[in-house]
Amino acid sequence: MNVLVVEDEPGAREAIVELVRELGYEASGVGTVADASDAIVRLRPDVCIADLGLPDGDGLDVVRTAKATGHDCAVVVLTGRGSVRSAVEAMKAGAHDFLLKPLRTSQLAAALAHLSERHEGGRGALAEGLPEAPAEGGLAGMVGRSAPMLEVYRLLTRVARSNAPVMITGESGTGKEVAASTVHLLSRRAGRPFIAVNCGAISPTLVESELFGHEKGAFTGADRRRAGTFEMANGGTLFLDEVTEMPPELQVKFLRVLETRTFRRVGGNEELDMDIRLIASSNRDLAEAVRRETFRADLFYRLNVFPLRLPSLRERKDDIPLLASHFLSEIEMKERRGFSSFEPGALHALATHSWPGNVRELKNAVHRAYVLSDPPGIEAEAAEAVLSDSGTAEPRPLARDEEAWPAVEVRVGETLQAVEKKLLTATLLAVKGDKRVAAELLGVSLKTVYNKLKEYQLET
Amino acid sequence: MNEALPPDPPGGIAGALGTLRHALADPLSAAGVKLELLERRLAAAPSDAGALAERVRGVRADLAAAGRLIDLLPRLAAVAGEAAVETSLGDLCRVAGIPVEGAPAFEPRLVLRRLATIDALRILVWFLRSRDPAGAPPLLYDDSAPGRLALRIEAPGGGGEENPERLFHLPRGQERAGDLFVARAGIESDGGRLQLVEREERLVALVSWPAPAPAGEEGAAS
Structure with a gap:
């Protein structure tokens, strides 16, 4: 891999060039944007490491020049500014990555190693022949071929090649985690871990230890060293689900880690490098959360480098037959009752429903209709029964009106735990899986809902 | 909202702190990389260079500590720049x-x-x-x-x-x-x-x- 270093200070430039060579790559250096433009055309480097402050421009000009030549050169921007703005601007301009000065060898080595994988074909799914362009029915784990989804695939494929943070928004049930995992699968990090963290489910008292890990003896009960989420996800992708639920004090910590790309285990002195691609999601209006000051503006900007909105199922009704068949195949694979299709009336019923709970609701509906039908086809009556049972097309009012919700039968002799599980299951079913609404109705925190789902081993 | 970016700190003390961070980062960065190279050379040299390599490692750790401290400057700049x-x-x-x-x-x-x-x-x-x-x-x-x-x-x-x-x-x-x-x-x-x-x-x-x-x-x- 051929690396061009663009740094105006000769001593620093020579040292970086030498270090890059020590790391096993070919390297050369120039000191201005003009010389960089010339070198990109002449040398056709695979990677440019460009300082943000140059005598005749800045690192972003190098990004633009590289793009203008049409040569596939990844630009890593070096910045000493340390502001959110400079980092976000670099990524939005198309930089592949940015590194904060003072430069740490380990971070430079990690960035170059990833780019080397990309250059040489790497371990990403793209390189292994998996779909770079959307396949017939979808992309990686995503299903659908409607126009809104084709646009989503185009954006996903594009962003997967970079290291830019992605912010996925969309209604509950639209498949935000599936989209995040698709970005991971299509990226050069595909062979590394994909770790999903639900920000609403993190215990405030243990959050630091959960994320950063801890050393033995760091606090009462810490009887051995434990790796945190950042260490477990290192080299891979960290998915922050429901990011607006992140506790305020954690937002501050998180921002610092994003800025410095280093962290320490609780009770530890060793500074560990963070090499993680971040994807966040929310089904809330993030801009509104920033306005209400429940979510930090600087963290929002840092995570929102590449926003991606997933369409609701109402916006892609053309995909309903394809999705329904996909879920039917999935269920049939597990249960093997001999189903292979839908009766036309069943598909019609599914296609005309408005799906406030989106793809997750469709999946549940197909499963329930499967239970109610006899093979080989999902019956129209079963589909209609399931949909009428699931209520009106519009989301139910969030009122504590006892008449508005289905009843749960409880008998004397049942354990409190069994009753709790029953009520939780029924509530989630009634609100189409929306855990936030369920938490509100049950009068508990979102975290408690997640904890109970885990405790009772219910599907999340 | 998606396109908007937070403003860089305004001038005055906030701007000065931002500039100071930037200016300090360059020599700290260059010194760190040069010491890294020196350490690598010494590590590859005959065994009597071992003590020297250890000393260089110590200097690099000092430099890294200074490098972390300059990250406080943008935070102070944000405080200074807030009305x-x-x-x-x-x-x-x-x-x-x-x-x-x-x-x-x-x-x-x-x-x-x-x-x-x-x-x-x-x-x-x-x-x-x-x-x-x-x-x-x-x-x-x-x-x-x-x-x-x-x-x-x-x-x-x-x-x-x-x-x-x-x-x-x-x-x-x-x-x-x-x-x-x-x-x-x-x-x-x-x-x-x-x-x-x-x-x-x-x-x-x-x-x-x-x-x-x-x-x-x-x-x-x-």
């Missing part, structure tokens, strides 16, 4: 997610940097909680006295800090000292005061600001 607005401690605590019991100190209007004060309060609560993660969360108390609005933040456990004031002076190896340093800068920028003291084997944060002049006195004083 103070009229607000109340009750409002700030609510945004910071810190429960208050409606004590008198939380109601009067003060002119404060909102984000800097919210961050400072969060840092203090976080710091005290981290001393005893399994214990009860820290609580806020109204500690006001004539002429001063004051808060006391304390957690039931988590004492044992011999000289807590030392933490504000950025001792090496103290991970949270940087946060506390920025918290104090935020409070003091608005004329406030922040202390960490040990009381009855508990670590207690004391935060105070001059009380606003009662209505009518302000004009008389000017």
Whole structure:
């Protein structure tokens, strides 16, 4: 891999060039944007490491020049500014990555190693022949071929090649985690871990230890060293689900880690490098959360480098037959009752429903209709029964009106735990899986809902 | 909203701090890379260079510590660049997610940097909680006295800090000292005061600001 270093200070430039060579790559250096433009055309480097402050421009000009030549050169921007703005601007301009000065060898080595994988074909799914362009029915784990989804695939494929943070928004049930995992699968990090963290489910008292890990003896009960989420996800992708639920004090910590790309285990002195691609999601209006000051503006900007909105199922009704068949195949694979299709009336019923709970609701509906039908086809009556049972097309009012919700039968002799599980299951079913609404109705925190789902081993 | 970016700190002290961070980062970065190369050369050299390589490693660690400290400059720049607005401690605590019991100190209007004060309060609560993660969360108390609005933040456990004031002076190896340093800068920028003291084997944060002049006195004083 051929690396061009663009740094105006000769001593620093020579040292970086030498270090890059020590790391096993070919390297050369120039000191201005003009010389960089010339070198990109002449040398056709695979990677440019460009300082943000140059005598005749800045690192972003190098990004633009590289793009203008049409040569596939990844630009890593070096910045000493340390502001959110400079980092976000670099990524939005198309930089592949940015590194904060003072430069740490380990971070430079990690960035170059990833780019080397990309250059040489790497371990990403793209390189292994998996779909770079959307396949017939979808992309990686995503299903659908409607126009809104084709646009989503185009954006996903594009962003997967970079290291830019992605912010996925969309209604509950639209498949935000599936989209995040698709970005991971299509990226050069595909062979590394994909770790999903639900920000609403993190215990405030243990959050630091959960994320950063801890050393033995760091606090009462810490009887051995434990790796945190950042260490477990290192080299891979960290998915922050429901990011607006992140506790305020954690937002501050998180921002610092994003800025410095280093962290320490609780009770530890060793500074560990963070090499993680971040994807966040929310089904809330993030801009509104920033306005209400429940979510930090600087963290929002840092995570929102590449926003991606997933369409609701109402916006892609053309995909309903394809999705329904996909879920039917999935269920049939597990249960093997001999189903292979839908009766036309069943598909019609599914296609005309408005799906406030989106793809997750469709999946549940197909499963329930499967239970109610006899093979080989999902019956129209079963589909209609399931949909009428699931209520009106519009989301139910969030009122504590006892008449508005289905009843749960409880008998004397049942354990409190069994009753709790029953009520939780029924509530989630009634609100189409929306855990936030369920938490509100049950009068508990979102975290408690997640904890109970885990405790009772219910599907999340 | 997607396209908008936060502004860089304005000029004045905030701009100067940002420029200082940038200017310091360059030589620190170059020195670090040069030392890395030197260490690699020495490591590959005959065995008598081992002690020298160890020395170089030590210098690199010193340099890395300095490199971490300059990351405080953008945070100070953010404090310096924020305009103070009229607000109340009750409002700030609510945004910071810190429960208050409606004590008198939380109601009067003060002119404060909102984000800097919210961050400072969060840092203090976080710091005290981290001393005893399994214990009860820290609580806020109204500690006001004539002429001063004051808060006391304390957690039931988590004492044992011999000289807590030392933490504000950025001792090496103290991970949270940087946060506390920025918290104090935020409070003091608005004329406030922040202390960490040990009381009855508990670590207690004391935060105070001059009380606003009662209505009518302000004009008389000017």
